[in-house]
Amino acid sequence: xxxxxxxxxxxxxxxxxxxxxxxxxxxxxxxxxxxxxxxxxxxxxxxxxxxxxxxxxxxxxxxxxxxxxxxxxxxxxxxxxxxxxxxxxxxxxxxxxxxxxxxxxxxxxxxxxxxxxxxxxxxxxxxxxxxxxxxxxxxxxxxxxxxxxxxxxxxxxxxxxxxxxxxxxxxxxxxxxxxxxxxxxxxxxxxxxxxxxxxxxxxxxxxxxxxxxxxxxxxxxxxxxxxxxxxxxxxxxxxxxxxxxxxxxxxxxxxxxxxxxxxxxxxxxxxxxxxxxxxxxxxxxxxxxxxxxxxxxxxxxxxxxxxxxxxxxxxxxxxxxxxxxxxxxxxxxxxxxxxxxxxxxxxxxxxxxxxxxxxxxxxxxxxxxxxxxxxxxxxxxxxxxxxxxxxxxxxxxxxxxxxxxxxxxxxxxxxxxxxxxxxxxxxxxxxxxxxxxxxxxxxxxxxxxxxxxxxxxxxxxxxxxxxxxxxxxxxxxxxxxxxxxxxxxxxxxxxxxxxxxxxxxxxxxxxxxxxxxxxxxxxxxxxxxxxxxxxxxxxxxxxxxxxxxxxxxxxxxxxxxxxxxxxxxxxxxxxxxxxxxxxxxxxxxxxxxxxxxxxxxxxxxxxxxxxxxxxxxxxx
Numbered sequence: 001x002x003x004x005x006x007x008x009x010x011x012x013x014x015x016x017x018x019x020x021x022x023x024x025x026x027x028x029x030x031x032x033x034x035x036x037x038x039x040x041x042x043x044x045x046x047x048x049x050x051x052x053x054x055x056x057x058x059x060x061x062x063x064x065x066x067x068x069x070x071x072x073x074x075x076x077x078x079x080x081x082x083x084x085x086x087x088x089x090x091x092x093x094x095x096x097x098x099x100x101x102x103x104x105x106x107x108x109x110x111x112x113x114x115x116x117x118x119x120x121x122x123x124x125x126x127x128x129x130x131x132x133x134x135x136x137x138x139x140x141x142x143x144x145x146x147x148x149x150x151x152x153x154x155x156x157x158x159x160x161x162x163x164x165x166x167x168x169x170x171x172x173x174x175x176x177x178x179x180x181x182x183x184x185x186x187x188x189x190x191x192x193x194x195x196x197x198x199x200x201x202x203x204x205x206x207x208x209x210x211x212x213x214x215x216x217x218x219x220x221x222x223x224x225x226x227x228x229x230x231x232x233x234x235x236x237x238x239x240x241x242x243x244x245x246x247x248x249x250x251x252x253x254x255x256x257x258x259x260x261x262x263x264x265x266x267x268x269x270x271x272x273x274x275x276x277x278x279x280x281x282x283x284x285x286x287x288x289x290x291x292x293x294x295x296x297x298x299x300x301x302x303x304x305x306x307x308x309x310x311x312x313x314x315x316x317x318x319x320x321x322x323x324x325x326x327x328x329x330x331x332x333x334x335x336x337x338x339x340x341x342x343x344x345x346x347x348x349x350x351x352x353x354x355x356x357x358x359x360x361x362x363x364x365x366x367x368x369x370x371x372x373x374x375x376x377x378x379x380x381x382x383x384x385x386x387x388x389x390x391x392x393x394x395x396x397x398x399x400x401x402x403x404x405x406x407x408x409x410x411x412x413x414x415x416x417x418x419x420x421x422x423x424x425x426x427x428x429x430x431x432x433x434x435x436x437x438x439x440x441x442x443x444x445x446x447x448x449x450x451x452x453x454x455x456x457x458x459x460x461x462x463x464x465x466x467x468x469x470x471x472x473x474x475x476x477x478x479x480x481x482x483x484x485x486x487x488x489x490x491x492x493x494x495x496x497x498x499x500x501x502x503x504x505x506x507x508x509x510x511x512x513x514x515x516x517x518x519x520x521x522x523x524x525x526x527x528x529x530x531x532x533x534x535x536x537x538x539x540x541x542x543x544x545x546x547x548x549x550x551x552x553x554x555x556x557x558x559x560x561x562x563x564x565x566x567x568x569x570x571x572x573x574x575x576x577x578x579x580x581x582x583x584x585x586x587x588x589x590x591x592x593x594x595x596x597x598x599x600x601x602x603x604x605x606x607x608x609x610x611x612x613x614x615x616x617x618x619x620x
């Protein structure tokens with residue numbers, strides 16, 4: 001038997017052992033709590049990085065739910081966002097189901113949801129089988145243990161985070177706090193994504209308003225402005241499939257459709273206003289009217305059958321007001337299914353309707369002013385044009401007389417001289433001398449023929465004879481032009497480069513071939529640098545279409561032109577470089593007249609010593 005002292009020692013040892021065991025258990029609990037806290041901190045840091053790395057809400061929520069599972073196990077998790085007293089699925093995961101389909105719950109779906117939203121605290125249900133309030137209409141009803149936490153933004157709930165597990169292990173208060181912490185991060189993520197979405201939406205709206213404002217101020221073609229506005233509205237509101245604009249007659253007896261997009265055959269249709277209750281209400285209140293169910297709403301009763309036949313589910317009617325009076329309406333129709341127009345969408349459409357009202361009034365004022373000034377401008381323009389043509393004709397007549405006296409007289413004198421020589425000395429001339437004189441006569445005859453042909457071409461262009469405007473095969477025209485200039489290319493030892501493909505422009509092919517021949521021949525004649533032994537290098541090309549026109553050009557590496565020379569280059573019978581190259585000054589004048597007759601422009605870019613770039617434009 002142990003002695004009393006031995007019993008005392010044994011009891012002391014047992015007490016010490018129990019104390020050590022208690023301390024060990026406390027340390028284990030503390031260690032476990034520390035590890036859980038560390039896991040939560042690490043997970044929340046990862047969540048913070050996720051939030052800063054993307055603004056795509058769906059991606060954000062999916063990645064945050066993945067992080068949550070490293071801290072709190074679940075078989076099902078959902079993020080529900082609150083809007084208009086409805087909780088809508090924003091993200092979710094369930095290990096026993098295919099990908100979740102979207103669903104919506106009323107905010108008072110059950111007492112548990114109501115408690116979370118009212119108390120703004122998490123709700124923990126360790127065992128749902130013992131919870132009398134338990135009951136969900138979605139997949140969460142299979143959960144054995146449940147945690148729900150509100151998403152709070154500035155102390156206001158914007159949604160819920162809910163997780164559930166189906167095994168017998170119950171969630172703890174620590175789990176609930178972890179879920180609540182994640183809910184706070186999700187609220188931040190949702191807020192950031194919504195701010196980004198709202199900023200994008202504001203940017204899109206401002207861009208739309210700017211585009212329509214630009215359209216209304218850049219043209220007075222009212223039909224184009226209104227049709228473009230209808231198209232842009234349909235493109236901006238993807239759930240709206242049709243837009244139309246109706247204008248009222250002076251007595252408000254009917255509305256005529258003057259623009260629509262897309263075309264559904266309503267353009268020009270006249271609709272009676274006598275039994276159109278919805279439009280009458282818009283006229284009376286001068287306020288927008290959004291009708292979610294156009295096939296059953298009492299205001300649409302007279303046109304229910306029409307709405308059903310056309311397939312209009314929802315409609316937004318915006319008044320167009322000018323000087324305090326409703327002159328028409330702008331409509332947006334949903335054809336694929338019913339939709340609710342938001343306040344911001346209605347406000348945007350109302351702003352656009354106001355812009356269109358300004359455009360309509362501007363067009364009216366412009367038409368009135370134009371009508372008053374039309375006769376005066378017609379007379380003034382006719383007089384100015386007659387004066388310019390008279391001055392140009394006189395100047396060209398003087399230049400023509402000088403050209404005929406010089407360019408035709410000299411070749412004729414040459415031909416007469418060589419002919420006389422052959423006539424008087426033919427028996428005494430050797431055969432080779434006879435052939436040489438005949439070549440001179442032929443050459444001068446060709447020169448005279450070229451002058452006459454160019455004069456005839458200039459006259460035909462001026463008279464604007466019957467021509468056929470059509471798309472041009474520019475590659476073929478270039479090839480034909482180079483074939484005509486083949487002897488000159490060989491003579492000048494020139495290098496000619498051009499692209500394989502050309503843009504399509506419209507014009508009259510024979511005339512455009514003459515334009516290329518004149519530009520290229522000038523580049524061949526003037527493009528080289530004889531002083532340094534540099535043969536011509538001629539480059540043909542084009543610029544990207546701009547303003548409905550295509551610019552074609554020919555570049556050379558010649559001496560270049562001064563500003564004074566460029567100013568008179570396209571005038572008839574103007575000659576430059578007389579000492580170097582023969583010519584009679586008609587080629588570029590013909591180019592200018594041809595291109596201008598075809599609604600194009602001509603020009604030159606040059607500098608002395610840097611070559612020249614001659615260009616012309618044609619409608620694309």
